[in-house]
Amino acid sequence: MDGVPRVPEQRSPEQSATLRFGVLGPVRAWRGEEPLATGSPQQRALLAALLLREGRTATAAELIDALWGEEPPSQALAAVRTYASRLRKVLDAGVLVSESGGYAVRGLGEGALDLAVAQEWAARAEKARTAGDLCRAREVLGRALALWDGEALAGVPGPYAEAQRVRLEEWRLQLLETRLDMDLEQGCHAEAVSELTALTAAHPLRERLRELLMLALYRSGRQAEALAVYADTRRLLADELGVDPRPELRELQQRILRADPALAEPSSPAAEPAAAPVRPAQLPATVPDFTGRSSFVTELGEVLSSAEGRVMAVSAVAGIGGVGKTTLAVHVAHRARAAFPDGQLYVDLQGTGPRAAEPETVLGSFLRALGTPDAAVPESLEDRAALYRSVLDGRRVLVLLDNARDAAQVRPLLPGTEGCAALVTSRVRMVDLAGAHLVDLDVMSPEEALQLFTRIVGEERVASEREAALDVVAACGFLPLAIRIAASRLAA
Structure with missing residues (x-):
């Protein structure tokens, strides 16, 4: 049919x-x-x-x-x-x-x-x-x-379908780039030019396609057109994104200008040139009115900064619901970003919900975020964990595992290489997480609680009703989440 x-x-x-x-x-x-x-x-x-x-x-x-x-x-x-x-x-x-x-x-x-x-x-x-x-x-x-x-999941509504459409289209383009690269390796330059021309028009910011088009044109004896593709790419990237072409594209332009003899013939069969390492930046936004917890911020910051000289630094922040574990962890992670230039991974493990996140599912998501193609992601938890540690080898990545159920859920998600670090939040104290630096987070002090309340409601209003404000934060049990909700309602 x-x-x-x-x-x-x-x-x-x-x-x-x-x-x-x-x-x-x-x-x-x-x-x-x-x-x-x-x-x-x-x-x-x-x-x-x-x-x-x-x-x-x-x-x-x-x-x-x-x-x-x-x-x-x-x-x-x-x-x-x-x-x-x-x-x-x-x-x-x-x-x-x-x-x-x-x-x-x-x-x-x-x-x-x-x-x-x-x-x-x-x-x-x-x-x-x-x-x-x-x-x-x-x-x-x-x-x-x-x-x-046609388009994957065509006409299917909903946020999940939209996210999967984007993922599947990205994978399709990666497969196309791989096939076209093999076309050029086997000398099918002229045949590839028309297909690459159409693809670059449809995806103008995809530099790998433009690189392949330049090479196909050059090998077809169309040097001037190949250089024109580079000039167009450089102009487009500058206008649209304010960036220069990636180094591989610039190097290809220089080799074409020099008429590099190695470009004239297809390369011997080899693996696809490795792309630049993907640097995920998955941390949620930190709150602009973060208040107090200065000793914890300092302590956790020092532990994370020590990751360079250790296999890894694991800080497990434990505390009751609403005490501000996630807010503190996200704030500390943002402060430590400079120490982890190869990226930051984040996941809500949903440990307090009816269905906690499965480690193999999280590992699949992390591997894709780190640049692993879908087809290369293994099936089993053990294989995914092993590949995850291998991918992180030599990188400096911070992993924030939020809302963990227990140590068993966390262990497969921990990096195993020097220079990486993990920050874990949970309602349980993870004494069975080997090598973890444990931090027990309690409610805020009355002074910190009032300071947070004041930042949201406004100093003028709190100054005129200080006793009432103290009563409110006390009624909230000095819990940051409860204080934030109550203060936001008052401010609104």
Whole structure:
């Protein structure tokens, strides 16, 4: 049937009625060759969210957030249940299961999801390229790219779908760049020029595409046009972003000007040139009216600054809810950013919620933030943790693990190399976290509490009603969160 992505393997007659799903385009489902009705856009958004979780359970709250974000309708939970009930009637029995107040898609056959097939082809292509078999690598990578049928998750609403669309488009472009790089390695310069010209027009700020276009033009005997691409890139980056082209692009321009003989012939099969290391900057914004805690700020700052001479510095900040653990940790992390020039990672581990974040999920997110392609992210927790420590080797990165459930959740997320540091917040005192520098955070002193209250409400108002202000902060139990809420309401 036209427009149906094909899993690139021959199917036996016994497999003809198996379920297949597509997300690399509109969200669609088939039983064998028969298309299935996936319902309204919101219903397709629910199906997409479950398919992309690869069998893991999504709670009702997570699905509501995925479909509507911060402003769900009043009947959001009922709507989710209705969508799930309708999908269950369309799909095979036992595919969409209810579990722990949430839902999951289970029991799919191998190759049932086009994204999983594309990931498998991309991994095979990388192996073939590493082995020096460029012909095989190009063929297999072409199969992966052929599975896209327009924009991924096309027409699917909700913040989760939008984030996944961006992720999948970025991955598609990375695969395209890799395939085009292999085209040039095999001498297909003229053929690559037209495709690269169209791609650079569609993605004008993507420097790797422009670098490949310059090389393809030069090898096609079009030196002046190759230099014109560089001039256009430099002008565009300056106008749009106020930056210069990356060093690789500048070096290529100089080599073209010198007519470097090494540029005239394709390079021998080799791994794709390594991109500049990704420097994540994931810290949440610090509050502008941070108050007090000066001894803790100094103490934690000193521990983090000592990371250079130790395997790692772990500061576990413990305290009751609302005492200001996250605010303190984020403030300290921002002050220490200069000591960690290779980036800062952040995650809310949701340790106090009904479903704490799984370490393997967090590691997958961290690895991608550090520049690891999706296809290179391993499946198991142990392999992801090992790759994570390897990626951090030689870098100076600060990891802020907020709202941890326990030490077991934290251990796989700790960097293991000299120069990195981790800052952990939790309601429990992590005495079983080996080598941790423990900080017990209590409520604010009356003076600090009143100072925070004054910064939010205003000095003039507090000065005229000092006793009343003291009563308010005392009624808040000297907890920063409660004080901030009460003061903000008064200020408003």
